[in-house]
Amino acid sequence: MHYKAEIDIMPLKALLDPQGKAVSASMNNLGLPEVTEVRIGKHITLNVEAGSKVDASAKVDEACKKLLANEIMESYEFELTEA
Template sequence: MIFTAQVKVMPLKELLDPQGKAVMGGLANLGLHGIQDVRIGKNITLQIEADSAVTATKIAEEAARKLLANQVMEMFEITIN
């Protein structure tokens, strides 16, 4: 079976997000006030051939740990469809 894995990678909440801060400043310059915080991350879609959703999840987790996310600075969430 083919499964679609959505891997959401975001900076750890404890760390400063310079891209998010820059976007927040830009939004304020455009007159869009009331936005309290902006965090910029990545959304990665993987098409995985596997026997089950559990196996597809394990493959996606391995990909995220080894390549897609820097676990020192980022966290990831995986959704399988």
């Protein structure tokens, strides 16, 4: 079966997010001081072919660990839907 995964990868809360900090500062300059605490990560969508949702979940988890996320600096979460 085909599954579609939506993965969010974010910098760990304990770490500085320099890109997010820069954007937060820019919001002020753009006249949007109401916007704060910007954090920037990655959003990844992919298709996975697997026999079951459990199997698909294991494969996406492996893809995250091996390639997509750097677990020293980032955390990830994902949702699977049948496509």
